[in-house]
Amino acid sequence: xxxxxxxxxxxxxxxxxxxxxxxxxxxxxxxxxxxxxxxxxxxxxxxxxxxxxxxxxxxxxxxxxxxxxxxxxxxxxxxxxxxxxxxxxxxxxxxxxxxxxxxxxxxxxxxxxxxxxxxxxxxxxxxxxxxxxxxxxxxxxxxxxxxxxxxxxxxxxxxxxxxxxxxxxxxxxxxxxxxxxxxxxxxxxxxxxxxxxxxxxxxxxxxxxxxxxxxxxxxxxxxxxxxxxxxxxxxxxxxxxxxxxxxxxxxxxxxxxxxxxxxxxxxxxxxxxxxxxxxxxxxxxxxxxxxxxx
Amino acid sequence: xxxxxxxxxxxxxxxxxxxxxxxxxxxxxxxxxxxxxxxxxxxxxxxxxxxxxxxxxxxxxxxxxxxxxxxxxxxxxxxxxxxxxxxxxxxxxxxxxxxxxxxxxxxxxxxxxxxxxxxxxxxxxxxxxxxxxxxxxxxxxxxxxxxxxxxxxxxxxxxxxxxxxxxxxxxxxxxxxxxxxxxxxxxxxxxxxxxxxxxxxxxxxxxxxxxxxxxxxxxxxxxxxxxxxxxxxxxxxxxxxxxxxxxxxxxxxxxxxxxxxxxxxxxxxxxxxxxxxxxxxxxxxxxxxxxxxxxxxxxxxxxxxxxxxxxxxxxxxxxxxxxxxxxxxxxxxxxxxxx
Numbered sequence: 001x002x003x004x005x006x007x008x009x010x011x012x013x014x015x016x017x018x019x020x021x022x023x024x025x026x027x028x029x030x031x032x033x034x035x036x037x038x039x040x041x042x043x044x045x046x047x048x049x050x051x052x053x054x055x056x057x058x059x060x061x062x063x064x065x066x067x068x069x070x071x072x073x074x075x076x077x078x079x080x081x082x083x084x085x086x087x088x089x090x091x092x093x094x095x096x097x098x099x100x101x102x103x104x105x106x107x108x109x110x111x112x113x114x115x116x117x118x119x120x121x122x123x124x125x126x127x128x129x130x131x132x133x134x135x136x137x138x139x140x141x142x143x144x145x146x147x148x149x150x151x152x153x154x155x156x157x158x159x160x161x162x163x164x165x166x167x168x169x170x171x172x173x174x175x176x177x178x179x180x181x182x183x184x185x186x187x188x189x190x191x192x193x194x195x196x197x198x199x200x201x202x203x204x205x206x207x208x209x210x211x212x213x214x215x216x217x218x219x220x221x222x223x224x225x226x227x228x229x230x231x232x233x234x235x236x237x238x239x240x241x242x243x244x245x246x247x248x249x250x251x252x253x254x255x256x257x258x259x260x261x262x263x264x265x266x267x268x269x270x271x272x273x274x275x276x277x278x279x280x281x282x283x284x285x286x287x288x289x290x291x292x293x294x
Numbered sequence: 295x296x297x298x299x300x301x302x303x304x305x306x307x308x309x310x311x312x313x314x315x316x317x318x319x320x321x322x323x324x325x326x327x328x329x330x331x332x333x334x335x336x337x338x339x340x341x342x343x344x345x346x347x348x349x350x351x352x353x354x355x356x357x358x359x360x361x362x363x364x365x366x367x368x369x370x371x372x373x374x375x376x377x378x379x380x381x382x383x384x385x386x387x388x389x390x391x392x393x394x395x396x397x398x399x400x401x402x403x404x405x406x407x408x409x410x411x412x413x414x415x416x417x418x419x420x421x422x423x424x425x426x427x428x429x430x431x432x433x434x435x436x437x438x439x440x441x442x443x444x445x446x447x448x449x450x451x452x453x454x455x456x457x458x459x460x461x462x463x464x465x466x467x468x469x470x471x472x473x474x475x476x477x478x479x480x481x482x483x484x485x486x487x488x489x490x491x492x493x494x495x496x497x498x499x500x501x502x503x504x505x506x507x508x509x510x511x512x513x514x515x516x517x518x519x520x521x522x523x524x525x526x527x528x529x530x531x532x533x534x535x536x537x538x539x540x541x542x543x544x545x546x547x548x549x550x551x552x553x554x555x556x557x558x559x560x561x562x563x564x565x566x567x568x569x570x571x572x573x574x575x576x577x578x579x580x581x582x583x584x585x586x587x588x589x590x591x592x593x594x595x596x597x598x599x600x601x602x603x604x605x606x607x608x609x610x611x612x613x614x615x616x617x618x619x620x621x622x623x624x625x626x627x628x629x630x631x632x633x
Contacts (some may be wrong), residue, residue, distance in 0.1 A: 148594055
């Protein structure tokens with residue numbers, strides 16, 4: 001078989017074959033991607049599925065154990081838990097995705113412009129130093145304390161939680177981009193670009209950014225997991241989104257007292273959903289990181 | 295050599311005060327941005343009389359310029375007057391002093407056990423990086439990091455309190471039927487010991503088991519992973535290989551190996567402790583622990599701003615103090631830092 005025919009064979013592989021190649025026999029990575037897409041797609045199409053209304057209280061159905069009509073049982077209001085678990089990503093994943101994307105954008109921009117001039121003197125150098133110290137101080141507070149205090153200050157609807165998490169995560173991505181920029185700006189190809197007469201903005205926006213944001217993007221996946229844990233935690237304390245919103249942390253909170261007397265289903269299922277989602281996000285992040293390093 | 299260490303410590307301590315100062319400004323500014331009129335909040339929903347609202351504003355100094363307000367606040371804080379919580383009607387510093395020990399007891403215990411367990415298992419696993427133990431622990435670490443700690447607490451309550459019936463009811467630091475010992479240190483087990491009250495001591499210790507276990511199960515893998523990664527990295531470093539091929543005694547080789555895993559271990563334990571200062575809030579709620587974290591949640595929910603401010607200051611001070619100790623221990627363990 002010649003090299004050319006090998007190439008042809010590769011291109012004509014089936015879609016499934018190509019996907020399998022991309023996963024490279026990494027079962028766990030594949031499983032995580034399937035789990036995440038299932039959770040996300042079910043959440044997206046939830047209103048069109050034959051599910052009970054997740055916010056509808058049915059007083060005569062309170063605290064039913066799992067059965068055929070209610071596979072995950074019902075909660076203290078008589079709402080169907082399966083339906084609430086499936087609807088919850090519309091809040092939890094939305095918060096996670098939006099806050100991480102916003103933080104990634106802010107962190108990358110600040111990291112790019114704020115770091116390129118570091119140690120180069122002048123006003124730009126001074127501002128950079130100030131920026132770095134501010135980010136250091138922001139990160140020196142324990143994350144959950146900041147989230148708690150901020151949620152108390154700005155209020156507790158969906159958008160406030162997104163804002164709080166964005167504020168918390170921006171320094172994380174800033175750090176990652178900064179590390180890369182410091183390293184890349186010393187590379188020969190940047191010097192060559194500058195020497196060839198490229199304007200500074202072009203070097204920054206095209207050459208530096210293209211090579212430095214990758215590390216931060218890989219960090220996005222585990223940070224989303226962290227976002228879900230924080231969202232659930234805040235809601236559990238009563239500082240985040242409010243009932244009767246279907247949200248995993250709130251569901252655990254309302255199931256807490258039931259668990260003490262042996263009704264396990266209201267708290268167990270949403271907790272499992274959190275664990276599976278966050279675990280899958282961590283696995284995906286780890287797999288992407290390994291791929292980037294290769 | 296010791297002089298270099300002392301100089302390093304002095305420099306590090308000198309940074310502490312300006313840092314705390316900046317934190318106090320941030321905490322103050324944060325709460326100034328809060329929507330709502332603190333005077334009305336302090337008077338409660340019954341505040342309909344404009345005259346009394348205005349009187350309260352003057353008493354709280356809300357009509358002064360912000361800088362003046364801050365200077366007043368920080369002067370009082372330095373003199374141990376942190377203001378009164380309108381919720382408990384008690385001075386905030388006293389409130390915190392009563393509720394902080396319970397949280398510190400819990401997280402210190404959890405951090406120490408995580409260190410002991412994590413380090414010993416981590417060393418064993420790190421020495422055999424391809425062993426079954428290491429592979430299992432890698433996945434356990436990943437998975438533990440994905441579990442909400444409050445949910446883990448609930449699971450443990452379900453199994454050990456409801457099903458097995460061997461754990462006490464998750465309703466605080468001591469059982470309701472046991473007379474609590476007189477409060478001296480605000481650490482219930484120690485207070486019980488001081489009072490010589492064995493029943494209370496036993497009750498307090500059994501109540502500590504599940505919350506501690508919750509934190510250890512969820513957060514110990516972080517320590518474990520750091521230790522095993524460090525052992526794995528250093529065991530094949532040239533200096534240790536050289537020591538081995540030169541026939542150095544085994545225990546010395548191990549000693550040099552462990553000596554090098556100390557710095558990352560110190561760091562991760564510090565990070566864990568700092569995280570737990572705020573992070574135990576959730577576990578505290580599950581076990582009705584009534585500690586510092588729950589105090590903060592109550593304050594946030596009721597918009598008790600002075601109390602939130604006090605919480606932020608104490609939490610930040612503890613964070614910085616922990617990092618200071620971490621840095622000093624690090625300098626002791628790794629002489630290169632002092633240069």
